[in-house]
């Protein structure tokens with residue numbers, strides 16, 4: 001098992017919560033089964049409506065499955081981001097920073113190399129019309145990412161694989177009513193660090209009692 005930096009016993013929950021960016025440069029080294037189980041067992045501590053836990057967590061290590069899915073991901077990557085590479089690298093496109101773009105491009109090109117993929121799957125989501133359906137798995141997905149980080153394993157929440165739902169359903173043997181809600185490639189990071197993710201100032205995005213009413217943070 002790999003050493004984790006900082007060691008697990010020295011990490012505080014606060015640090016983990018504040019230093020879990022998307023990690024997209026992942027080494028192909030395997031994740032020990034016991035570590036993976038521990039992370040999955042932490043993921044499922046997350047909340048779901050009525051504690052119904054209508055989820056499943058499909059762990060993919062099979063190269064044949066990865067080989068089928070990765071081209072779908074790259075197709076969407078190219079359409080959504082790759083085709084505007086120059087703008088992203090020049091910092092003139094909205095969204096990903098140049099470094100974020102390079103990381104995301106690297107992940108798109110090396111997706112199969114991540115030793116483990118996890119598809120969080122939600123039952124009754126395939127035909128759902130409630131826009132909040134996904135809220136019954138959001139928390140557990142974030143638990144997965146935070147638990148992985150606490151064990152020194154990088155993740156990124158991705159959705160660019162989507163669009164081949166029926167093929168993916170049959171590839172993974174999912175029930176008809178189930179939908180994959182994300183693809184989370186996992187692996188030990190080989191570049192980058194556990195930095196504090198850059199975000200807009202919290203005062204700008206917090207609305208006090210009504211939308212548009214901003215408050216100043218005192219401390």
Ligand SMILES: Cc1cc2nc3c(=O)[nH]c(=O)nc-3n(C[C@H](O)[C@H](O)[C@H](O)COP(=O)(O)O)c2cc1C
Nearest residue numbers: 020021022100104107156157158159160161197198
């Ligand atoms: C719904 C959703 C879909 C995402 N899809 C992708 C994706 O397909 N590929 C990818 O590399 N990152 C994806 N991301 C990760 C975002 O790009 C990332 O959270 C954002 O750039 C902030 O990154 P940071 O936390 O490292 O600052 C997705 C994130 C969310 C919440």
